Amino acid sequence: MRRILVTGANGQLGSAMRLLGATSRNEYRFTDVAELDITDEEAVRRAVCDGRIDVIVNCAAYTNVDRAEEDEATADRINRLAVGNLARAAAAADATLIHVSTDYVFSGDANRPYNEMCETHPLGVYGRTKLAGEAEVEHSGCKSLIIRTAWLYSEFGHNFLKTMLRLTAERDRLTVVFDQTGTPTYAGDLARTIFDIVESGAYAGREGVYHFSNEGVCSWYDFAHAIAAEAGHTQCTIEPCHSSEYPSKVERPAYSVLDKSKIKTTFGVGIPHWMESLKVCMKNLKNL
Ligand SMILES: NC(=O)C1=CN([C@@H]2O[C@H](COP(=O)(O)OP(=O)(O)OC[C@H]3O[C@@H](n4cnc5c(N)ncnc54)[C@H](OP(=O)(O)O)[C@@H]3O)[C@@H](O)[C@H]2O)C=CC1
């Protein structure tokens, strides 16, 4: 039997992991920030070493991309320093750390999907601190899988899908950027992939960086359209706009499609198209 520690368990990914963990015979410990603040090095060491943890799944992060620009210190503490705490504890306990990172480590000036070998060049504080978190994991020498994902949404927490459901219900007109291209990713699909890797023990000897998103490619504008159509919110006109017209100080990657070949071939992962997963999430939301 394996002992698995899941941090940030009240977030989008953490909540999806909770649902799956409940079906396992392994022992999962789900912690939110009140139970385990990952910036507290001693608390992390105790939880991992005294808890005789075999696998840590780090779902905790500072994910507010706009606010990170104003509060780099906090973003750095959670996305870099705290990840170092987890990585050092994993090394000390001989545990494997499964850490989640982001497409925002890339600059977005590519014209083909980013694989794990591509050069990183974050454009903002969030991406920079997440990349620094990856470096902490790598320098710690712990056994690790770093899984970069993109454009996460789910039934739980805050995300673009929920914002669009609200705005397209309230407004007659909405503008959404059409010059940023990527792939929406259902947190349930990522959680399922991580859960299967943990449950099967397939992580052993397969350390490294992996990319995971749903299949397909779209702009945020296309995603907004699909959400509104799926919800039947036909009264709101959604218009495309350029990123320069959207009020944000952060530059986001124009293109952040991830190449998922490595995770598919290494772990035999099957990945649904983003439109299929959007339907699943919408159905789950209606049933909540
Ligand atoms: N959201 C997205 O679009 C994407 C996310 N990712 C990455 O995927 C991972 C999961 O993201 P997602 O589920 O969306 O994130 P969420 O923002 O939904 O959840 C993050 C969780 O981390 C918790 N947390 C924050 N600080 C601490 C701390 N010091 N100790 C313990 N927990 C803490 C938060 O708690 P509280 O809310 O109470 O502060 C929150 O519950 C992250 O690594 C993120 O960077 C990658 C690509 C896209």
Ligand SMILES: Cc1cn([C@H]2C[C@H](O)[C@@H](COP(=O)(O)OP(=O)(O)O[C@H]3O[C@@H](C)C(=O)[C@@H](O)[C@H]3O)O2)c(=O)[nH]c1=O
């Ligand atoms: C709400 C809204 C957003 N937008 C734009 C802003 C942005 O470019 C894009 C998406 O909006 P968001 O607020 O979801 O953007 P953002 O928070 O940057 O999303 C990112 O979050 C982090 C955590 C990640 O790791 C990334 O993969 C990505 O999902 O849509 C509009 O054009 N119109 C709107 O009404």
